[in-house]
Structure formats: structure tokens, C-alpha cells
Amino acid sequence: MSKRSLPRLLQTPAVIMLLLWMLVPLSMTLYFSFIRYVLNSTRRPEWTTPALSNWRGFGNYEYVLFNAKDFWFAVQNSLFIVGSILVLTVVLGLALAMLVNRSFPGRGIVRVLLISPFFVMPAVNAVLWINMILDPVLGLNGIAVDGLNNIIAGLKDFPVIGSFFAMWPDIVPMSFRATQTSAYAVIIMVTWQWTPFAVLIFMTSLQSEDESQKEAAILDGANAWSRFRNLTVPHLGRPIAIVVMIQSIFHLSLYAEIEIVSRGNGNKNLPYLIGEFSSNNIGAASAAGIFAVIVANIVALFLLRMVGKNMMD
Amino acid sequence: MATITQSTKFGSAFWTVLAWVIALIFFFPIFWMIFTSFKTDADAVKPEFLFKFTPTLENYLNMTENYDYWRFAINSVITSTFATLLALVVGIPAAYAMAFDPSRHTKDILMWMLSTKMLPAAAVLYPMTFLTKNFLGVFDTHFLIIIVLCLINLPIVIWMLFTYFKEIPKEIIEAGKMDGVTTWGEIKDILIPLAWGGVASTALLTFIFCWNEAYWTVRLTTTEAATLSKLIEGNRAPEGLFFGRLSAVSTAAVGPIIVLGWFCQKQLVRGLTFGAVK
Structure with a gap:
């Protein structure tokens, strides 16, 4: 055996496994996206099994883009959810990383x-x-608002200030299962889960900041704000980009949270819509899936370029 | 300088208190879940028992009866453990080759592996269901879930191991070669003992990711291989009737993993940023 072939042999199982995993299902999706394939079609039974004779060209893509009523809503909602989470986690993450990146008891x-x-x-x-937390009646949300209402009701009995509070209406707790608000619930819970990730990354990055540079700046009379702006912010640019990209990839495929909060009612994202199509119209599901792949790849391309730059050192 | 130290003394206390308050707020939902798990279902929804109640263990004692908890938990343990082991068995030789005998294409292969991690799962949902149900007949089996969990984590495993292996001086491995040690011997007797910490934390983190996975484990199982994610997802809307027992089963599902997570928070950065943040 030559000296070169052994290492190649050692990585073969991993490469083959990942190649199959990537290529087989994805090429099936690609194929299905070009044919008519409807599981419960009683009118056209030939459409219930995949076959080249059901070729539809770009018909499924057209259907998804222009006729499927939820597609653009799902895209918009995906972006709204991911965008909100990104802003919140980066801002909270930066603030908390600074807060924790000192020694204290x-x-x-x-x-x-x-x-x-x-x-x-x-x-x-x-x-x-x-x-347990956001439910407007039984959760802490409902209990807290109830408590607040009771306090206000109590204040109404006081002289002078009572007449002021008498004008206040009862506060109604917000329901997070409603059509308009279920996206907020998802944003809150995912932000809660992923802020720690941002904190960890930013903290790691802050610790590698050049302390001697900072000390020199202090000696030169730079105040805390200008030290932060001119030294820390440029240093954090890269980790912020990484946090944004990695989270984008994860959150573009959010599923469990959407399903559990409202079964996608009024709060579909792209993966959820694909899941819905998948119970019947496989052609449309596949076309929507290809769109999801394209979106994810745009983000992934940027991320991989950054990773690649850092890799070999 | 004296003025600076004095003015920061109060400031420092303030920031310390703030850090503590925020950390407690972040932990509160988990605390609340654990706290509620010791209330009866009836007490759990009554505001008057918010903080004052008689603690009970009945939710934990009845977990099997209420949810068949152990069946799901055992499935989670089996699938996560074997998926982690399989990923290591496939990943260690690959990362070894990439770290110590890189070719022109090593970088591209690594990048390509990472890119497979970035494909949205939903895009291949139907083909996966179709293949496993109609074609291979492995739908809802431990085998399938082990393979899938292994595959989705393999890029991260190889990547992490690669970064750990690269920290080992090449000369040590070369010396082994001179002494006529076989490749298997090199991996077993030199590499793994040297990179033991790295291998262990990779395994730990992979196990956590497997345990928490909630797309394929839910979509590719019904009963036989259903994991804890599936169990919780199936009880998504208890309508307030079962907060106590639901809290207990949730605590049992996430408690051990949170504790494991505390041990590998440092490795998390390496595992999820692919070495892009140092």
C-alpha cells in the first residue's frame, strides 16, 4: 500500500456516509419538484406515485411562488422570526458578555x-x-397581570389618588397563542435559549482581546467609551458575524417551537409549510424545499468562507 | 489613579449585582419548572399556592404511569449513546488522516462536510420518510435514528476532533511511524491517550446534541424508537390540567443534560463555531 492511499482510506467511510446522506434525499427532492406528485389525488390516480410521465417542468415552482397562499407569508414570517431573534440575541449577548467578563464574587x-x-x-x-409562563390564564403571565389588576383595584379605594386609578381599565393579559402573537412567543423562547450561546462566543472573543493595547489606551487617557468603540467593537466584528450566520442556519429551520406554540396557526415558517405540503402535495413540498436549500446556502457560503480563512492556522 | 479606583468601587458592586440578577432571571424558567414539578396538578394552577404549598414527589413517582417515561428515556439513551459512538468510530480515523496527513483536498473536504450540516432538514423530509418507510423499511427503528443522529453530527465531530488533533505535535506521531507502529496502533496508543480530553468533550457535546434533537426524532418515529423529544412534543397542550406532572417529566428529560452541559460549555464554542472564533 502506498504511503498516500492510507489516509484517504481512513476518511472514506465518513465521506461516503455524508455523500449518501446529502445526495440521495436531495436528488429525490429535486426530482419530485419537477413532477406532479400528489398523495391523495383521487381524480388523477396516476399522480399518486412518482413517475417521469408526470413531468411538470417548473410548474411546482410556479405554483409555490404565485398560487400557494401561504408561501410568501411563510417566507416573510421566517425572516421576521429569524431577524428578531438575531437582533435580540446579539444585543443581549454583547451586554451580558461584557457584564460577566470581569472577575467578581x-x-x-x-x-x-x-x-x-x-x-x-x-x-x-x-x-x-x-x-407555564406565557399562558394568559394559568401561566405566570396571567397570574402577574391578575396581581397587577388587584393592586390597582386596591388603590382605587384610596382618597385623592383613588380617583386617578379609577380611570384605569383592567389590564388584559396578552395571549401568545393568537394568530398575530404566536410568532412573539417563538421569538421569546428561542431568544432565551440562544442568548447564552451568543454570550459564550462573545466572552471567548473578549478574553482574547489584547490587554496591553487596552492598557496603553488607558495611559493615553482614552475613556471607557472610546476604548470600547475603537478597540472592542472592531475586535468583536468577526464573532458577531459568526453568531449571526450560525444562528441564521439553525433558526431558518425552526420547527418544534412553531409546532408546539400554535401548530403553525398564523405562524408558519418555511419548514413548517414544507411539512404541511408533505402530507399531500409532494411536488409543491419539494419545490418549497429547494427554495429553503437556496436560502440556507446563501448564508452558508458566507459562513464557510469565514471558517475557511481561519482554518489552517 | 486613586480617583478611578474609588469611583469604580461602587460601580463594581453595582455591575456584580446586575450580573447576578440577570443570571437569575435567565435561570428562572428552569427553576420554575423544577419548582412546579413538586406541586400536585391541582396546586400548580392556583395562584394562592404560587410559592406556599406542600411539596410532593407524586409527579415523579407516577411518571411511568402518566407518560411511560422510561420507555422514551431508554430510547433516548440508546439512540444518543450509539449515535455518539458511531460518529466517533467513523470520525476519529477521518480526523486523524486530515490532521496528520493532509492532502491538497483536505480543506475542501472539511468545508464540504460542514456544508452538509447546513442543509435544511425540512427540504428532504418527504424523501426521508419515503425511503425509510416504503423502500428500506427502517422507519421508527432504533437503527434509523442512530444512523440519522450520527450523520447530522458527524461534520461537527470530525471538525472538533480535527482541531484537537492539530494541537498535538506532528513529531510525536512521526516518531511512532519510525518505530514501525501500525496506523491502528498510532490511533489507539498515541493519539487517543494524548487527545483524550478533546475526544471526551467531543463525545459529551455530541451526546447532548443527539439528546436534544427534535426534528428527525419526531418525524421519523411513531412508537418503537420514539425519544423524549417526541414524548414532550406529544403533550404540547395540557390546557393547564397537568402542569405538575408535565414539569416533572420535563425536568427528568432535561436535568441530566443541563448538568452535562455545564461540564462542556467551553467546548461548545469550538463545536458550534467550527474554529472560527478563538
Whole structure:
């Protein structure tokens, strides 16, 4: 055996496994996206099995783009959810990383408490938040608003200020299962789960910041704000980009949270819509799937370029 | 300088308290879940028992009866453990080859492997169901879930191991070659003992990812191989009737993993950023 062939042999199983995993299902999706393939079609039984004779060209893509009523809503909603989560996690993550990146009593415990949400399984995260915390009647949300209403009602009996509070209406707790608000519930729970991730990354990055540069800046009389702006912010540009891209890839395929909060009612995202199509119209599901792949690849391309630059050193 | 130290003394106390408060807020939902798990279902929804109640273990004692918890838990343990082991068995030789005998294409292969991680699962949902149900007949089996969990984590496993292996001086491996050690011997007797910490934390993190996976484990199982994700997802809307027992089963599902997670928070950065943040 030549000296070169052994290493190649050692990585073969991994390469073959991943190649099959990537190519086989994806080429099936590609194929299905070009044929008529409807599982429950009683009118045209020949469409219920995949066959080249059912060729539809770009018909499924056209259908998904222009006729399927939820597609654009799902795209818009996906972007709204992912965008909101990104803004919240980056802002919170930066603030918290700065806060924790000093030595203070109990720092180890604070870190452990902060990181914990990241390890909660998504299904538990969603069930816990939507039922026990955000529920407008039985959850803490409802209980807190009830308590607030009671306090206000109590204040109404006081002289002078009572007449002021008498004008206040009862506060109605927000329901997070409604059509318009279920996306907020998803944003809240995922932000809670992923802020710790952002904190960890930013903290790692802050620790590698050049301390001597900072000290020199202090000696030169730079104040805290200008040190932050001119030294820390440029240093954090890269980790911010990484946090944004990795989260985009994960959150573009959010599923369990959407399903658990409202079964996608008024709050579909692209993966959820594909799941719905998949119960009947496979052609449309596949075309929508190809769109999802394209979107994910755009993000992945940027991410991989950054990773690649850093890789060999 | 004296003024700076004095003015920051109060500031420092303030920031410390703030850090503690925020950390407690972040942990609160988990605390609340654990807290509620010791209430009866009836007490759990009554505001008057919010903090004052008689703690009970009945939710934990009845977990089998209420949810068949152990069946799902055992499935989670089996699938996550074997998927992790399989990923290591396939990943260690690959990462070894890439780290110590890189070719012109090693970088491209690694990047390509990472890119498979970035494909949206939903895009191949139907083909996967079709293949496993109609074609291979492995739908809802432990075998299938082990393979799938292994495949979705394999890129991260290889990547992490690669970065750990690269930290080992090449000379040590070369020296082994000179002494006529076989490749298998090199991996077993030199590499793994040297990179033991890296291998262990890779395994730990992979296990956590497998345990928490909630797309394929839910979509590709019905009963036989259903994991804890599936169990919780199936009880998504208890309508407030079962907060106590639901909290107990949720605590049992995530508790051990959170504790494991505490041990590998540092490795998380390496595992999820593919070495792009140092």
C-alpha cells in the first residue's frame, strides 16, 4: 500500500456516509419538484406515485411562488422570526458578555446559570414557555397581570389618588397563542435559549482581546467609551458575524417551537409549510424545499468562507 | 489613579449585582419548572399556592404511569449513546488522516462536510420518510435514528476532533511511524491517550446534541424508537390540567443534560463555531 492511499482510506467511510446522506434525499427532492406528485389525488390516480410521465417542468415552482397562499407569508414570517431573534440575541449577548467578563464574587455560578437554557431540549423549552409562563390564564403571565389588576383595584379605594386609578381599565393579559402573537412567543423562547450561546462566543472573543493595547489606551487617557468603540467593537466584528450566520442556519429551520406554540396557526415558517405540503402535495413540498436549500446556502457560503480563512492556522 | 479606583468601587458592586440578577432571571424558567414539578396538578394552577404549598414527589413517582417515561428515556439513551459512538468510530480515523496527513483536498473536504450540516432538514423530509418507510423499511427503528443522529453530527465531530488533533505535535506521531507502529496502533496508543480530553468533550457535546434533537426524532418515529423529544412534543397542550406532572417529566428529560452541559460549555464554542472564533 502506498504511503498516500492510507489516509484517504481512513476518511472514506465518513465521506461516503455524508455523500449518501446529502445526495440521495436531495436528488429525490429535486426530482419530485419537477413532477406532479400528489398523495391523495383521487381524480388523477396516476399522480399518486412518482413517475417521469408526470413531468411538470417548473410548474411546482410556479405554483409555490404565485398560487400557494401561504408561501410568501411563510417566507416573510421566517425572516421576521429569524431577524428578531438575531437582533435580540446579539444585543443581549454583547451586554451580558461584557457584564460577566470581569472577575467578581460568584462568577462561576453566574456563568453556569446563564448557560443553562442552551441545553434545554427545544420541545421542553416550547412546552414550558407557552404553557407555564406565557399562558394568559394559568401561566405566570396571567397570574402577574391578575396581581397587577388587584393592586390597582386596591388603590382605587384610596382618597385623592383613588380617583386617578379609577380611570384605569383592567389590564388584559396578552395571549401568545393568537394568530398575530404566536410568532412573539417563538421569538421569546428561542431568544432565551440562544442568548447564552451568543454570550459564550462573545466572552471567548473578549478574553482574547489584547490587554496591553487596552492598557496603553488607558495611559493615553482614552475613556471607557472610546476604548470600547475603537478597540472592542472592531475586535468583536468577526464573532458577531459568526453568531449571526450560525444562528441564521439553525433558526431558518425552526420547527418544534412553531409546532408546539400554535401548530403553525398564523405562524408558519418555511419548514413548517414544507411539512404541511408533505402530507399531500409532494411536488409543491419539494419545490418549497429547494427554495429553503437556496436560502440556507446563501448564508452558508458566507459562513464557510469565514471558517475557511481561519482554518489552517 | 486613586480617583478611578474609588469611583469604580461602587460601580463594581453595582455591575456584580446586575450580573447576578440577570443570571437569575435567565435561570428562572428552569427553576420554575423544577419548582412546579413538586406541586400536585391541582396546586400548580392556583395562584394562592404560587410559592406556599406542600411539596410532593407524586409527579415523579407516577411518571411511568402518566407518560411511560422510561420507555422514551431508554430510547433516548440508546439512540444518543450509539449515535455518539458511531460518529466517533467513523470520525476519529477521518480526523486523524486530515490532521496528520493532509492532502491538497483536505480543506475542501472539511468545508464540504460542514456544508452538509447546513442543509435544511425540512427540504428532504418527504424523501426521508419515503425511503425509510416504503423502500428500506427502517422507519421508527432504533437503527434509523442512530444512523440519522450520527450523520447530522458527524461534520461537527470530525471538525472538533480535527482541531484537537492539530494541537498535538506532528513529531510525536512521526516518531511512532519510525518505530514501525501500525496506523491502528498510532490511533489507539498515541493519539487517543494524548487527545483524550478533546475526544471526551467531543463525545459529551455530541451526546447532548443527539439528546436534544427534535426534528428527525419526531418525524421519523411513531412508537418503537420514539425519544423524549417526541414524548414532550406529544403533550404540547395540557390546557393547564397537568402542569405538575408535565414539569416533572420535563425536568427528568432535561436535568441530566443541563448538568452535562455545564461540564462542556467551553467546548461548545469550538463545536458550534467550527474554529472560527478563538
